[in-house]
Amino acid sequence: MAVRTQKLITDDLHVGMFVSGIDRPWRETPFPIQGFHIENRAQLEKIQSLCKWVYVDVQKSRTLSTVAPAQDFSFVSHYFEEKQRKNGRELLNLRIRSMQNQAPYKRLTNLNTEMRQARRVHKRIRDRIKRTLRALTGEGRLSIEDLRDVSNELVNSVIRNPDAFAYLSRIDSHSEDVLNYSIRVASWAVLTGRHLDLTREAMSDLALASLLCKIGYTTIPQEILRVRGTPTPHMNEMLKWSLVKGVKLLRTSDHFSSRVVKLVSHHLERYDGSGFPRGVSGRHIPFMSQVIGLADYYENLVSYDFRDEPLSSADAVRELFSQRDVLFDAALVEEFIQAIGLYPTGSVVTLNDERLAVVIGQNKARLKPKLLILEDQRKPWQIFKRRIVDLANATGEDFIVASQPALPPDSEHRNRHYFRHATSF
Structure with missing residues (x-):
């Protein structure tokens, strides 16, 4: 079109x-x-x-010079059309062939159906992580049984419909602990795994390792973790070294496989060797650790947990794109962006007529997602008449002009709009 x-x-x-x-x-x-x-x-x-x-x-204009439109994602959308991305995906497939499913995954449920199931999964994950943390503080040991089952449930939900769990994870970012941060990291990681056609077993390990990647935060005083905003240099050191302590905790358990522990221990390593704790680089970093590290890096950019002012999805994607073959493997960055969407599910966007909306689903046309209208200050009575907008099927009258940072955790607007509409698609 x-x-x-x-x-x-x-x-x-x-x-x-x-x-x-x-x-x-x-x-x-x-x-x-x-x-x-x-x-x-x-x-x-x-x-x-x-x-x-x-x-x-364009259609009404009498003459148009060949001027590139000033779109948020022109820098990346043009790149995806090039042959280079196809070659990058082929090389990536060669590296992960042994972990891939024989056939691509298909969407099995619609958003309405999967949202109900995803809510139950999301709640169970939170409950199981809390139970695991209580066991840690009480007995000093972790048990995998409480987490492996919910990791599989997360994977199954994302396989059935990749949008529902991502949406719930994003809107539930108002928690004062690190539980939801880890859940959101797991959501982005599993979405990427599904996009790359990884097997259920591989995605289960990916989900479990993502949920555990911040387990070392339990060794940091809670009053420090409750301080939101950009960490001080001292706190950054505490957060970084908590990984070492977290890996030690995992190794004390007889239930965690060495494979999962390895994924957690390498997720802060970076492609150029500037990571932590060993400074390994390139292909020496386990592939799924790179996925978790990329998901963690992205979530850190867009959430309030460790930032005074989080980035919009557009700025976060631009930052990821600038780190190709620097902090992260270029082909993996490109596939990650393809997986989560140029406007990821849960992102807040502004339409051309100033309406505020949240992305609730992705389409093959990455610049044209499905939207839930949150607010129309010009015509508030129309919010119930036309609440869902699918830009892929729009006539051209509706389009996104800007992506917004996440709404603040204590935002009245978040509570009034996100959660009121999250129960009825």
Whole structure:
């Protein structure tokens, strides 16, 4: 389908283009609200003096120069169309062939059905992790039985429908402990495993290791962990060295396989050798440890747990893309972005008509996800009439103009909108 609307900075405008939207209220300009053609140089200079960027209707424009649209993801969406990504995936498949399923996974349930099941799985995971932590503080030993079952349930839920659990994990980021942080890391990791067609057994290990990757935080005083925002240098050292203590705790248990312990112990290693604790690099890092490390790095960018101001999904993806073959293997970064989506499930976005929405599902067209409308300040009575928007099936009138950072944990807006609508799709 041809692009109907492009977002352009006003320096890239030309006479003959049809301006259908601007970056400020129409009433503050002399231009007609229904849009207009740029007829002459004087009109062009006027729009450039008033606006930084505008929306141009391609079909209505009389002439269009070959100007790239100023989209959030132009830097990555163009790359995915190149042959280089195909070659990268083929090389990645060769490395993980022994861990891959014989056939790609298919979506087995719709969002409505899986959301109910995913809620139960999410609650059981939290309960089992709490039980495991109580056992740790009481007896000093961990038991795998309480976690392996829920890890398998997480994997099964993501296999049936990759959107439901990711959405629930994201909206439940208001917890004051590290439980939900680990669950969200596990969600991103298993989504990537599903995208790469890893076997259920491999994804079960991936989920279990992700849930345990921050187990060392139990050795840090809780009053320190409850302090939200960017950690101090001293706290960063405590968080980093907690990995060593966590791995020791796992090794005291007779139930955890050496494979799972190895995945946890290597998840902070980095592709260029700058990681922790051993500074190993490249292919010497276990592949699934790289997946967990990438999921952990992404979640750290977009959550309030360890940041004063988390990044939007667009900025986080841009950061990941800049770390190809630096902190992470380039092919894995590209597949991770493909797996979670350019606007990941649970992301808050703004539409072209200023409506606020949350992503509830992905489509093959990565820039056109399914959305749940949270707020329409201009027409609040329409929120119930048109609550779900699938951009892949939209006529071109709806499109995303910006992604927003996650809503603050104590946001009244989060409580009022996220959770009210999370129960009824």
